[in-house]
Amino acid sequence: MTLRQADRRYGPFGPATVKPYSRTQRAADSGSLLKVYVGIDPEGRRQREAETVRCAARWGLSVSEVMATGRCEAGSWSVFRMMPGVPCGVRTGRAVEEYIDHILGLTRRLHRCSPGLTPGSGWTGERGHPALQHHFLLDQLSPRCRLRPWWTALVEALQPLGSHPVVHLHGDLKPEHLLIDGHRLSVLDWEASARGPAVADHTDAAFHIVRDLLYAGVKPDRVPVDLITRLPFSGPVLAWRVLLWLDRRRPEDIDLITDRDVQRLTAQDRAPAAYTSLARTISALRIAGVPR
Missing domain, CATH: 3.90.1200 (Aminoglycoside 3'-phosphotransferase; Chain: A, domain 2)
Incomplete structure (x- = not known):
């Protein structure tokens, strides 16, 4: 899935919150969150987070599901399901x-x-x-x-x-x-x-x-x-x-x-x-x- 496809399926995503090593955008329906990894090893961080979230879920921990993930010109990215709380x-x-x-x-x-x-x-x-x-x-x-x-x-x-x-x-x-x-x-x-x-x-x-x-x-x-x-x-x-x-x-x-x-x-x-x-x-x- 491309980032544009993810935006159509899970977005549209709103204004970005910018941090030193990531940019996040919440979907209009608050059902998901787009995270773009930038700076230090963005692709490694993307893969590491997606793999660990899956492991943590198997252990029974409450974590935010990875709905889509990939790479684009803007950087590596993942879409996570929003968690209540x-x-x-x-x-x-x-x-x-x-x-x-x-x-x-x-x-x-x-x-x-x-x-x-x-x-x-x-x-x-x-x-x-x-x-x-x-x-x-x-x-x-x-x-x-x-x-x-x-x-x-x-x-x-x-x-x-x-x-x-x-x-x-x-x-x-x-x-x-x-x-x-x-x-x-x-x-x-x-x-x-x-x-x-x-x-x-x-x-x-x-x-x-x-x-x-x-x-x-x-x-x-x-x-x-x-x-x-x-x-x-x-x-x-x-x-x-x-x-x-x-x-x-x-x-x-x-x-x-x-x-x-x-x-x-x-x-x-x-x-x-x-x-x-x-x-x-x-x-x-x-x-x-x-x-x-």
Whole structure:
């Protein structure tokens, strides 16, 4: 099916919502959503999301069905069935508690350790080939990061992940990717799905809580660190997640974080202190103009 045929069958699609790596358009009848992948590896992301959604559906997870998918001059694209529900929120302590409950419930089902599973992108990669957990994370950073003064320390700090089981990851857990419809939880946006350490998903969820609250105007000392500590914790992975965020923003943003900032996060072995440090770091980056 071509994109024009998809527009005739499932559309017409309305105005586009543009993000750094995708463009989405909702159908006039709100029954479907067109997603065009742009930027980093659009075809790989399209294939990965379509394959993972099918796997997740077979596991009994509530996901958005892929109705059509293909390639065009504008880029790689998929049409998804719209799911009922409202996105999770984190603006109040109670909302953060409920969101973390959903994350922990989801990851208990999601983080399946399979024999022979190796780190990498997607859920359906080849099995049996040796790989290292920290290499999988580091390879997501652009080559320019290898020239930064904090690179060697980050590599060393992430090496203990080699003892962690390899599990299936969502790869981008944030409030807007979880929809609540009564007692039903639906999970969206699987393009970053991967195989790696479970703590990567938990760190992702914690990072997005802190970042979203700070960008909504919450003061760093008002971030509910005591609630976020319910999520499994790793200081080195937390540092890596901040760097990944900066690496995918404006070219100059990665220069705003210092070697001392990275070492402060990687060295933390207590979650409360680490999340407090994270809040201060992101707050400073926000003030410096880093886009959300």
